[in-house]
Amino acid sequence: MTVQQSSAPAISQRPAIPLWRIGVLACVATAVATTVIAAAAKSAGVPVEVDGEPIPLLGFTQLTLLFSAVGVGPDSHRSSAPVVGVC
Numbered sequence: 001m002t003v004q005q006s007s008a009p010a011i012s013q014r015p016a017i018p019l020w021r022i023g024v025l026a027c028v029a030t031a032v033a034t035t036v037i038a039a040a041a042k043s044a045g046v047p048v049e050v051d052g053e054p055i056p057l058l059g060f061t062q063l064t065l066l067f068s069a070v071g072v073g074p075d076s077h078r079s080s081a082p083v084v085g086v087c
Contacts, residue, residue: 031064034061
Protein backbone atom coordinates (compact mmCIF):
# COMPACT_ATOMS: atom_id res chain seq x y z
CA MET A 1 0.00 0.00 0.00
CA THR A 2 1.35 3.37 -1.05
CA VAL A 3 0.54 6.52 0.87
CA GLN A 4 0.91 9.85 -0.84
CA GLN A 5 1.54 12.81 1.31
CA SER A 6 0.59 16.20 0.09
CA SER A 7 1.99 19.24 1.68
CA ALA A 8 -0.01 22.39 2.00
CA PRO A 9 1.43 25.35 0.13
CA ALA A 10 3.53 27.58 2.30
CA ILE A 11 1.91 30.86 3.25
CA SER A 12 4.22 33.73 2.53
CA GLN A 13 4.78 36.04 5.43
CA ARG A 14 4.39 39.64 4.40
CA PRO A 15 5.35 42.43 6.71
CA ALA A 16 2.56 43.54 9.00
CA ILE A 17 1.07 46.98 8.47
CA PRO A 18 0.25 49.06 11.56
CA LEU A 19 -3.46 49.64 12.08
CA TRP A 20 -3.05 53.43 12.19
CA ARG A 21 -1.52 53.41 8.70
CA ILE A 22 -4.46 51.48 7.30
CA GLY A 23 -6.78 53.97 9.00
CA VAL A 24 -4.96 56.93 7.45
CA LEU A 25 -5.17 55.36 4.00
CA ALA A 26 -8.89 54.79 4.51
CA CYS A 27 -9.34 58.42 5.59
CA VAL A 28 -7.59 59.74 2.50
CA ALA A 29 -9.50 57.42 0.17
CA THR A 30 -12.79 58.47 1.75
CA ALA A 31 -11.93 62.16 1.48
CA VAL A 32 -11.05 61.79 -2.20
CA ALA A 33 -14.25 59.87 -2.91
CA THR A 34 -16.39 62.43 -1.06
CA THR A 35 -14.78 65.31 -2.96
CA VAL A 36 -15.22 63.60 -6.32
CA ILE A 37 -18.88 62.88 -5.61
CA ALA A 38 -19.48 66.47 -4.47
CA ALA A 39 -17.77 67.81 -7.60
CA ALA A 40 -19.85 65.53 -9.81
CA ALA A 41 -23.04 66.62 -8.07
CA LYS A 42 -22.09 70.27 -8.38
CA SER A 43 -21.31 69.93 -12.09
CA ALA A 44 -24.62 68.08 -12.61
CA GLY A 45 -26.47 71.08 -11.26
CA VAL A 46 -27.27 69.82 -7.78
CA PRO A 47 -27.32 72.81 -5.42
CA VAL A 48 -24.48 72.33 -2.95
CA GLU A 49 -25.23 75.10 -0.50
CA VAL A 50 -26.35 75.88 3.03
CA ASP A 51 -28.61 78.87 3.66
CA GLY A 52 -27.91 80.13 0.14
CA GLU A 53 -24.11 80.03 0.61
CA PRO A 54 -22.22 77.57 -1.61
CA ILE A 55 -20.12 74.93 0.14
CA PRO A 56 -16.55 74.90 -1.22
CA LEU A 57 -15.34 71.53 -2.49
CA LEU A 58 -12.36 71.59 -0.14
CA GLY A 59 -14.84 71.93 2.71
CA PHE A 60 -16.03 68.40 1.99
CA THR A 61 -12.44 67.19 1.95
CA GLN A 62 -11.46 68.92 5.17
CA LEU A 63 -14.45 67.78 7.18
CA THR A 64 -14.19 64.21 5.92
CA LEU A 65 -10.52 64.08 6.92
CA LEU A 66 -11.20 65.69 10.28
CA PHE A 67 -14.03 63.40 11.35
CA SER A 68 -12.35 60.29 9.94
CA ALA A 69 -9.17 61.11 11.87
CA VAL A 70 -11.22 61.59 15.03
CA GLY A 71 -12.59 58.09 14.57
CA VAL A 72 -9.34 56.40 13.56
CA GLY A 73 -6.90 58.14 15.91
CA PRO A 74 -7.98 56.88 19.33
CA ASP A 75 -9.12 53.50 18.04
CA SER A 76 -5.76 52.56 16.54
CA HIS A 77 -3.92 53.10 19.84
CA ARG A 78 -6.16 51.08 22.13
CA SER A 79 -6.70 48.15 19.82
CA SER A 80 -5.86 44.72 21.18
CA ALA A 81 -4.38 43.78 17.81
CA PRO A 82 -2.14 46.73 16.87
CA VAL A 83 -0.87 45.17 13.67
CA VAL A 84 -2.74 43.77 10.71
CA GLY A 85 -1.14 41.27 8.38
CA VAL A 86 -1.72 41.71 4.68
CA CYS A 87 -2.37 38.59 2.64
